[in-house]
Amino acid sequence: MHRTLAQAGKEFAQFRRDRLTVTLSVVMPLVMNLLFGLALSLDPDGLRLMVIDHDQTPASRRYVDAFVASGKFDLLWPESRTDPERVLSTGTAEAVLIVPPFFERELLAGRAPETQALIDGTDANTALVVRQQAQAVHYSFLLSSLPAAARTSPIEADVRFFYNPGLSDRRYFGTGALGMVLIFFPALLGAAASSREIELGTVIQPFASTLSSLEWTIGKAFPYILIGIGELVLCLCLGAFVFEYRLPPDPTAFFAASVFYIAVGVLFGMLVGYQTGTQAAAIQFVLIVVFLLSLLLSGFLTPIENIPAALRWASALIPARYYIWTVRDGLLRGGGWQAAWPQVASLAALALALFASNVVRMRRMQFRD
Amino acid sequence: MTPEFVRRYVALTRKELCQLKRNHKLIVQLLVPPTVLLILWGYALNPEVKNLRTAVLDYDRSPQSRELISALTEIEAFRIVARPLNDGELRRSFDLREIEAAIVIPPDLSRTLARGETARIQLLLDAVMANSAAVAAGYLRQSLGAFNRGISFEITPTRGVAGGAVLRTAAFYNPGLHYSWFYLTAVMGIVLFLDGSLVASAIAVREKEVGTMEQLLMSPAQSIEILLAKTTPPLVLINVGLLMSLFFANTLFDLPLRGSFWLFAFAGLLAAWAAMGLGVLIATFSSSQQQAQFLTFFINPPLVLCAGAFSRVENLPDALRWFVVINPLGYLVRVLRAVAIKGAGIADLWQPLACLAVTTVGLYALSAWRFRKQLG
DSSP states (O other), X not given: OHHHHHHHHHHHHHHHHOHHHHHHHHHHXXXXXXXXXXXXXXXXXXXXXXXXXXSOSHHHHHHHHHHHHTSSEEEEOOOTXXXXXXXXXXXXXXXXXXXXXXXXXXXXXXXXXXXXXXXEOSSHHHHHHHHHHHHHHHHHHHHHTSOGGGOSOSEXXXXXXXXXXXXXXXHHHHXXXXXXXXXXXXXXXXXXXXXXXXXXXXXXXXXXXXXXXXXXXXXXXXXXHHHHHHHHHHHHHHHHXXXXXXXXXXXXHHHHHHHHHHHHHHHHHHHHHHHHOSHHHHHHHIIIIIHHHHHHHSSSSSOGGGSOHHHHHHHTTOHHHHHHHHHIIIIIXXXXXXXXXXXXXXXXXXXXXXXXXXXHHHXXXXXXX | OOHHHHHHHHHHHHHHHHHHHHOHHHHHHHHHHXXXXXXXXXXXXXXXXXXXXXXXXXXXXXXXXXXXHHHHHOSTTEEEEEOOSSHHHHHHHHHTTOOSEEEEEOTTHHHHHHTTOOEEEEEEEEOSSHHHHHHHHHHHHHHHHHHHHHHHHHHOGGGGSSOOOEEEEEEESOTTOOTHHHHHHHHHHHXXXXXXXXXXXXXXXXXXXXXTHXXXXXXXXXXXXHHHHHHHHHHHHHHHHHHHHHHHHHHHHOOOOXXXXXXXXXXXXXXXXXXXXXXXXXXHTOSSHHHHXXXXXXXXXXXXXTTTSSSOGGGSOHHHHHHHHTOHHHHHHHHHHIIIIIOOOHHHHHHHHHHHHHHHHHHHHHHHHHHHHHHO
């Protein structure tokens, strides 16, 4: 116990003296959290819609006005002789709405005229949203042109959005960003700490002392886990304002998951540091592997269920997957242990496994020669 | 350009090539990850809304309600996983996060419909993932609209007197809505750019660390020549990597190359150059590999996040919009997408290409100036 504390104290003193690292571990998590939470949004605002109205009648103008009124589209008007396809290929507009000649006459005659929306399909998600919104506007136009008595439809739906009634993308990515930050920086710190010992050769000292590899691992990881918890608190304070983080009524599950998650980060980083042996290589590895795998396979950006089965098994080993789920459940849905316990348990298991491999690895190094 | 310049450039490049030839690690590092990342991104990222776990609570249990439910859930977006019997059970499924969507049919649906009045059903959606919830609601409304029109015709066939126009939609360039194409074109640009900046900064820093800077200083070569020669071999390698990933994207994900191959390669070359300029610039500010890495790490995430890689750049908040204007990676991604997917030519793309060229020249000039200051 005494020896573990001494080791932790030494580790912390070393961390404190390195001004650059201290600044990086305080400022960067906040910056990254902000950046990842704010820069990502799948909600297409201000879609550029070019309107080519060949009819130019009151009815066609009312039709076009419905698109303006929906507030989802920024309307553009063509210069003379605009080729709709060219408008899309240059990216001037993301969709082109074409109202045919005789639109009004056919509408009044009861012969269903055909309007057309050409949508740039490069970004499939946006294209899908454009299609849905255009159809919705189209039907609301049709409904409004019916006589008042016929306007009600047989079945109407009340749509209720739970947990995020404003459909705010910022809340979704803001919570995910917390998960990205809290694996990345603890892993970097852990990797730098253990690879430094190897690079400088100071790893010999614990080999020669009475420190057991268990005490060494605890003593080394503990200060960085504390620093990670400090980063969590900072990010929570910032996120309370920017991303509407709200602590759940029972935050213990969220906090337990956070501690395990940060520990996973630090312990994994330490393992990487032992393996690579140089600080530059360890940092590079963490940058690429931890960052990319967490970004792609954790459900941070898109649902895990959409990953093909052959690759999905790999995401079971990504701690960010469990943590990001727990963060969203806690901070957005106000959930506690009831639904989150399997996720917290998985994180605990990962932390334990990494801790054990750290201890074994250190012991093996100790008795190698 | 004097022949003297060319002679020196060739000599210096030859020296760099010799160094590169012995550096197998770098060659592997530049050619393998682009492909691996491409495959990962292509498969892992998919925002499609499908198989939402859906509960159906049908209090009516009539033929009509069953017809309605099958009409609402026939598309791939919904998968019925629970049929709770009352509100309490439904609530419990939501609380345990077993379901993401629910359809609730009131007990009087068929009677209300028979009376010719409006019946109200409830659609409940877990909206934590805002985009999926919005798209799912759109699907449900669409299916409901189609169902309603079916009923309307049964009851009052004369209803369509003034109404009845049809909106035909067509997704150009990507009628099958392949979600991966958007991400594949992005990852090609990102990898090219990150590789370029990392390699260039590593090369320039190593020269400093090892102390061979003095030798270069004593040679008759100008700083710009040294810079050009140093960056030529990796530049070529990185572009080979880009074309390799284009090949894999085409065979694995059917990503088309509708535009000119040469335009695609040219944009890559231009951007790789910009990236190397950035890398050298970073190197001039750092004295060790590690510092260069940290600096790169400061600069890269904003570059990637503000490049329109994950969603269109217009979705960025206003505070970050200015960054798009000076981001060469953003222009690159835009050009690669337009050439590959839309088949756009130089006439369509002169604007982003010109911007890319300007940022490239700007970065290169800045780094050459900093580099010279260090040499002098």
